[in-house]
Amino acid sequence: MAVRLRKVFRYPEELDEREELDEQEQERVIEQLQRQNDTRNAQYSVIFTALPLLAALVFVPSVLSAFSLLERLFSLLGLVSLVITAYIMRCSPLQDRKGKKPMNVRNERIARFHAALVPGAGAVSVLLGLVYLSAGPSYSIRPVLYLVPGAMLATILLAQKVMRSVDLTSLQDLQYNYKGA
Numbered sequence: 001m002a003v004r005l006r007k008v009f010r011y012p013e014e015l016d017e018r019e020e021l022d023e024q025e026q027e028r029v030i031e032q033l034q035r036q037n038d039t040r041n042a043q044y045s046v047i048f049t050a051l052p053l054l055a056a057l058v059f060v061p062s063v064l065s066a067f068s069l070l071e072r073l074f075s076l077l078g079l080v081s082l083v084i085t086a087y088i089m090r091c092s093p094l095q096d097r098k099g100k101k102p103m104n105v106r107n108e109r110i111a112r113f114h115a116a117l118v119p120g121a122g123a124v125s126v127l128l129g130l131v132y133l134s135a136g137p138s139y140s141i142r143p144v145l146y147l148v149p150g151a152m153l154a155t156i157l158l159a160q161k162v163m164r165s166v167d168l169t170s171l172q173d174l175q176y177n178y179k180g181a
Contacts, residue, residue, distance in 0.1 A: 030168060033168060034168055037166050037168065041163050044159060044162075044163055045089060045090060045163075048089045048155070048156055048159045049086050049089045049090040050086075051086075051152060051155065051156075052082040052083070052085040052086040052089070052149075052152045052156065053082070053083070053086045055082050055148050055149075055152055056078075056079050056082035056083055056086075058078075058145055058148065059075045059076070059078045059079040059082070059145070060079065062075035063075045063076050063079055074128060074131050074146065077124050077127065077128060077149075078124075078128055078145070078146060078148065078149050080124070081121050081124040081125060081128070081149035081153070082148070082149050082152055084117055084120065084121045084124075085121055085149065085152050085153050085156050087117065088114070088117050088118060088121065088153075088156060089156045089159070089160070091114070092114045092117070092160070118153075118157070121149070121153050122150075122153060124149060125149045125150030125153050126150070128146040128147070128149055128150065129146065129147060129150055131143070131146050132144065132146040132147055
């Protein structure tokens with residue numbers, strides 16, 4: 001003989017009720033989310049730093065053995081642009097946690113340097129894009145490769161934007177407004 005247990009009937013609005021988290025549980029959940037976000041950002045940083053460095057390998061043979069000086073120069077610009085793009089991904093701060101500006105002069109200079117890297121790499125990418133549009137068959141490197149630095153820069157900037165989009169400060173602001181038992 002089997003025993004069949006009955007479940008108590010509940011209205012749908014009763015099913016949506018949830019227990020509120022106490023202060024310690026709220027802090028623990030926020031800390032766990034922050035750790036997960038930091039781990040994911042570190043992984044993305046490594047991956048998106050490696051991508052431009054791997055793409056830079058395409059320009060190395062042309063820099064070392066291009067037929068014309070102009071082609072060698074453009075390949076060197078592509079190589080430098082990709083290295084700068086990797087540096088931007090690796091070393092540029094995603095955000096200032098408190099939203100404050102750097103306090104000392106050295107940090108301010110570094111911040112200005114980092115801010116100038118993106119437009120500089122962008123300008124080189126535009127120049128290489130123009131070279132692609134005007135390139136003839138005399139180049140030993142495929143002219144379409146001159147588009148790689150611009151594509152990598154756009155990818156890195158998009159990745160940084162996605163990494164910046166997770167902001168737990170609004171969750172921390174709500175933390176004590178909804179205390180549980």
